[in-house]
Amino acid sequence: GDSVTQTEGPVTVSESESLIINCTYSATSIAYPNLFWYVRYPGEGLQLLLKVITAGQKGSSRGFEATYNKETTSFHLQKASVQESDSAVYYCALGDPGTQVVGQLTFGRGTRLQVYA
Amino acid sequence: NSKVIQTPRYLVKGQGQKAKMRCIPEKGHPVVFWYQQNKNNEFKFLINFQNQEVLQQIDMTEKRFSAECPSNSPCSLEIQSSEAGDSALYLCASSRRAGGQDTQYFGPGTRLLVL
DSSP, rough: OEEEEESSSOOEEETOOOEEOEEEEEEESSSSEEEEEEOOOOOOOOEEEEEETTOOOEEEEEEEEOOOTTTTTTEEESSSOOGGGGGGEEEEEEEHHHHOOOEEEEEOEEEEEEEEE | OOEEEEEEEEEETTTOOOOEEEEEOOOOEEEEEEEEEETTTTEEEEEEEEEEEEEEEEEHHHHHHEEEHHHTSEEEEEEOOOOOGGGGGEEEEEESSSSSSOEEEEEEEEEEEOO
């Protein structure tokens, strides 16, 4: 089956430091899955951070970036300078882009990020 | 921000009791998904609908879980006889189309505790 593996948290960084959260995937039945980063801020629901559907492309949002690398089957999340407000749990996920599939997502277990001042 | 509404936010039940949770998808989203996130943060897809029709459901859902998305009413997920292992966060998501092309928008979840 499909699977997603990401950095095991918690990850603790100082404000204004750089960040990378690793994500690798295995998509046994999908040639080129859609890749997502979702985020859950404290007390809030899961929300989409960014999405990339084309291999080789980069997605970005709120200062975060992730590049879809099909050679290494990776989709690492990076930010050059984190802020306290980035403290949250980040989830990497993949989905089958086909039109004849049900469309459920496969998630990693999440990485808790704690940014301190 | 997502406009998927889930109620209740918290649910406490005894073993063997029924547990029912509801979801109102975003307006214009005919596709609804239910996921279970357990204490190890593992997600499990349970079932999904397009309008009132079930598209796919896993075996667990077929046995003790029932779900529906009636027209003009909230979708619901009900556990007929709760077990301790059902304690988890239940997430509802909606999207514009079936298939994997569209982004899924999630509600805040219903946290179920089975004592």
